[in-house]
Amino acid sequence: MGFDQYHEPPHELPANTRTFARLCASLTEEAEAIGWYEQRLAVEGDPEALAIMRDAQGEEFKHFSMDLEFLLRRTPLWREIARGILFQPGDIVERGEASEARATGGGERDDASASDDRSGSLGIGGDAGSAR
Amino acid sequence: MNHLLRPLAPISDSAWELLDGEARQRLTPALAARRLVDLSGPHGWQHSATNLGRTQALSSAPEQGVAGARRRVLALAELRADFTVSVAELRDHDRGAPDVDLDALDQAAHRIAVAENVAVFHGWAEAEITGIADASPHASKPLGEHPESYPRAVAGAVELLLCSGVGGPYGMALGRDQYRRVVETDEHGGHLLLDHLRKILDGPIVWAPGVHGAVVLSLRGGDFIYDCGQDLSIGYRHHDADTVHLYIEESFSFLAATPDAAVALTA
Numbered sequence: 001m002g003f004d005q006y007h008e009p010p011h012e013l014p015a016n017t018r019t020f021a022r023l024c025a026s027l028t029e030e031a032e033a034i035g036w037y038e039q040r041l042a043v044e045g046d047p048e049a050l051a052i053m054r055d056a057q058g059e060e061f062k063h064f065s066m067d068l069e070f071l072l073r074r075t076p077l078w079r080e081i082a083r084g085i086l087f088q089p090g091d092i093v094e095r096g097e098a099s100e101a102r103a104t105g106g107g108e109r110d111d112a113s114a115s116d117d118r119s120g121s122l123g124i125g126g127d128a129g130s131a132r
Numbered sequence: 133m134n135h136l137l138r139p140l141a142p143i144s145d146s147a148w149e150l151l152d153g154e155a156r157q158r159l160t161p162a163l164a165a166r167r168l169v170d171l172s173g174p175h176g177w178q179h180s181a182t183n184l185g186r187t188q189a190l191s192s193a194p195e196q197g198v199a200g201a202r203r204r205v206l207a208l209a210e211l212r213a214d215f216t217v218s219v220a221e222l223r224d225h226d227r228g229a230p231d232v233d234l235d236a237l238d239q240a241a242h243r244i245a246v247a248e249n250v251a252v253f254h255g256w257a258e259a260e261i262t263g264i265a266d267a268s269p270h271a272s273k274p275l276g277e278h279p280e281s282y283p284r285a286v287a288g289a290v291e292l293l294l295c296s297g298v299g300g301p302y303g304m305a306l307g308r309d310q311y312r313r314v315v316e317t318d319e320h321g322g323h324l325l326l327d328h329l330r331k332i333l334d335g336p337i338v339w340a341p342g343v344h345g346a347v348v349l350s351l352r353g354g355d356f357i358y359d360c361g362q363d364l365s366i367g368y369r370h371h372d373a374d375t376v377h378l379y380i381e382e383s384f385s386f387l388a389a390t391p392d393a394a395v396a397l398t399a
Contacts, residue, residue, distance in 0.1 A: 011301045015353035016171045120136040120365040126171040
């Protein structure tokens with residue numbers, strides 16, 4: 001059993017940070033699997049095999065989405081930035097920059113009421129452990 | 133605008149960043165409980181209760197031949213620490229002053245962090261929160277008057293948890309006086325007492341203002357749940373020409389799901 005998802009000594013990390021790291025690792029693995037299925041689907045010619053792999057890739061979409069939602073729920077700032085990017089029309093990079101600026105209160109702002117869209121949370125959550 | 137009413141305050145974006153950053157900096161080292169228990173959330177200001185998954189039987193029902201029960205939940209509690217900031221100081225910050233007086237904010241941050249620690253480790257009866265030390269069925273052991281006796285007491289607590297089938301790693305919340313004694317003490321051979329205790333625990337030792345003595349607990353997860361509604365945030369009350377009245381606020385509940393996964397060590 002490997003512990004590659006930990007960058008710091010696991011015994012020094014609080015339980016919620018270890019859980020967070022596990023889900024980050026899981027998210028990476030699901031994204032990797034989605035990419036692999038995409039490649040297999042591109043080269044497979046057998047319709048029956050294609051149907052099975054499409055179904056399997058759908059499972060990975062679900063797993064990835066659940067992992068992502070979990071991580072966003074635990075990370076208010078990440079969630080706030082993602083809110084301005086995911087499922088939004090328009091230029092993705094522009095959306096990303098604007099959303100980051102809104103969420104962090106830094107950078108260029110596109111409206112006068114800069115603090116209106118801030119949740120006000122200090123975003124500490126379980127991150128108090130990082131100072132140990 | 134949400135309930136914190138921040139846009140109504142006469143505070144620039146830059147000054148809000150200063151206040152938020154200062155609060156974060158002051159809160160983080162003192163929030164001991166969050167380092168040692170599982171945190172669920174933040175679920176937001178509208179999250180009002182923690183599901184206990186349990187019911188309370190009701191003696192009556194609206195109709196004969198029907199049984200009634202009522203869901204039991206743990207209501208979230210709110211903590212709020214008021215503070216003020218001088219309008220002149222905020223304006224000086226906007227001009228680039230590097231030494232803005234935020235003493236009242238610092239004190240409020242410390243007060244609310246201590247309150248959170250006390251609620252989690254020693255309970256808050258009126259909010260129906262049972263603290264880890266009070267919930268533990270294990271008899272409290274004395275930590276000892278001198279720091280030299282701490283390793284024996286901590287090893288005893290770890291052994292007690294092992295005998296109860298509670299696996300590690302383990303962590304320890306140490307009250308202010310006890311923490312100071314630990315970090316300033318070295319044992320025979322020059323080894324730091326802090327390192328010795330960490331080896332016994334196989335986990336962290338956390339400075340926990342508000343904790344009386346020490347609490348040793350398992351960090352395996354799932355034993356102690358801090359349910360966070362609104363995470364610590366700064367809100368606005370009112371202002372006059374000279375002073376802005378603000379507050380730090382949070383909502384949470386705490387549940388010791390496995391009370392025997394901790395041992396209290398008295399001062």
